Amino acid sequence: MEQHLSRRRLLGLTALSAAALAGGTTIGAPRALAADRADGTAFVPAVVIGTGYGAAVSALRLGEAGVRTVMLEMGQLWNQPGPDGNVFAGMLKPDKRSSWFKNRTEAPLGSFLWLDLANRDIDPYAGVLDRVNFDQMSVYVGRGVGGGSLVNGGMAVAPKRSYFEEVLPRVDSAEMYDRYFPRANSMLRVNHIDNGWFESTEWYKFARVSRDQAQKAGLGTVHVPNVYDFDHMRREAAGEAPRSALAGEVIYGNNHGKQSLDKTYLAAALGTGKVTIETLHQARTIRQQKDGTYLLTVEQRDADGRLLATKEISCRHLFLGAGSLGSTELLLRARETGTLPNLSSEIGAGWGPNGNIMTARANHVWNPTGANQSSIPALGIDDWDNPQNPVFAEIAPMPAGLETWVSLYLAITKNPERGTFAYDAATDRAALRWTRDQNTPAVNAAKSLFDRINRANTTMYRYDLFGKQVKAFSDDFTYHPLGGCVLGRATDDYGRVKGYKNLYVTDGSLIPGSIGVNPFVTITALAERNIERVIRQDVTAP
Structure with missing residues (x-):
């Protein structure tokens, strides 16, 4: 076969x-x-x-x-390839290839010190990433042959079996976990990072810092498999392969390495x-x-x-x-x-938005996260068995090319709230009925987790990363519709x-x-x- x-x-x-x-x-x-x-x-x-x-x-x-x-x-x-020899635009200097018919890019990390440094004015074009904006929720989707696989972080995670059974009780979980999840992983070419390299490389210092801080709060972390070829990434670091994950590429596509x-x-x-x-x-x-x-x-x-x-x-x-x-x-x-x-x-x-909440923490000056960061996540904080506030938090990179002392996370929470689509005849489109208040359970769950980490490490939230507003939690977009x-x-x-x-x-x-x-x-x-x-x-x- x-x-x-x-x-x-x-x-x-x-x-x-x-x-x-x-x-x-x-x-x-x-x-x-x-x-x-x-x-x-x-x-x-x-x-x-x-x-x-x-x-x-x-x-x-x-x-x-x-x-x-x-x-x-x-x-x-x-x-x-475009004029620069690359298929996809870079994350720090995006051009029209980055976005689906936008006049300006709309990156999820909207600011630094409340300054919009990540976005650029662009010409409208059939680019690879779309942000579909509804009244109180925005949804990121991939546009192109391969859909979302072109623009996601590649984290290939199977849900906790008990939660899968809760969400889809009419599906035979034994059949899924014995047969169809393994088949999917094989076809998707999922692979695992080498632990020795992970522990030693500068490119995952940011993840190790977050892991150590989570452990101080009594929280465990797990390595997360990926469809990005970790062997290719190791060769990137050694100067033996063209850089993609180590060149900050991810949300607008990876030119190399990703399956x-x-x-x-x-x-x-x-x-x-x-x-x-x-x-x-x-x-x-x-x-x-x-x-x-x-x-x-x-x-x-x-x-x-x-x-x-x-x-x-x-x-x-x-x-x-x-x-x-x-x-x-x-x-x-x-x-x-x-x-x-x-x-x-x-x-x-x-x-539902899969309980997506983004947040960030400010580290002490003596605890840097590294100027060099892989754009591909490889570690998550696993507190899903918490009976009050289950959370699985991706330890996300912030590959700015300079030291930021920032720990960034995409938290996935168990939010029971659901939205509804209704047809709008005037626009001939589906309108989403969802309010920001419906994300309150997700924000509270994320806050519960990261409050514990901040207390254990005497750190605080960053309030300057999600646009002009002063806020610690970004609850107005999702990657996981x-x-x-x-x-x-x-x-x-x-x-x-x-x-x-x-x-x-x-x-x-x-x-x-x-x-x-x-x-x-x-x-x-x-x-x-x-x-x-x-x-x-x-x-x-x-």
């Missing part, structure tokens, strides 16, 4: 390189969207919307089953010869035809946002993998405009959308608002479980 996958990955990587050289928007078989029907529409057996984790899993397994599949990706393929989906699942999917990716193609509407097939209206744009064409594509099996925001919006629009009127009232419900099409509520127990046959959700929309750790491994494993059942019963059944 591994030999077949390696060969498929190689074939897929070749297809990705060929697409970049050709300069087009089609990756894979060029006639996948040829007009097949008398009315001029293109027909394919399966369409997958999106190229993130759940979408990539579904496309690979459909391709392996011999099902001709087209993936629709609203972003672009990121493997063509993003375009190098793993998507490459293998393209290598089946059955999967095609259409980039800069955004699905706008879904309706069901009299024969039960689905008809999609799709807009094709260029990287500057100009509309090039509006297409209609029909398919028998439709998989929504556009993420918590994208998949939910498509279904809400279809329900409220009457193109799929039988969708469940549960569409749009059960959304979850829910909107919750498993067992809006769908059946395998992601089949209630009310319609051959319509599926395969992404983080299925998880009801919280999973307690970085969610992409759970999304991947759940997609592996679901697509296995769907292919067996719905797609290839006689």
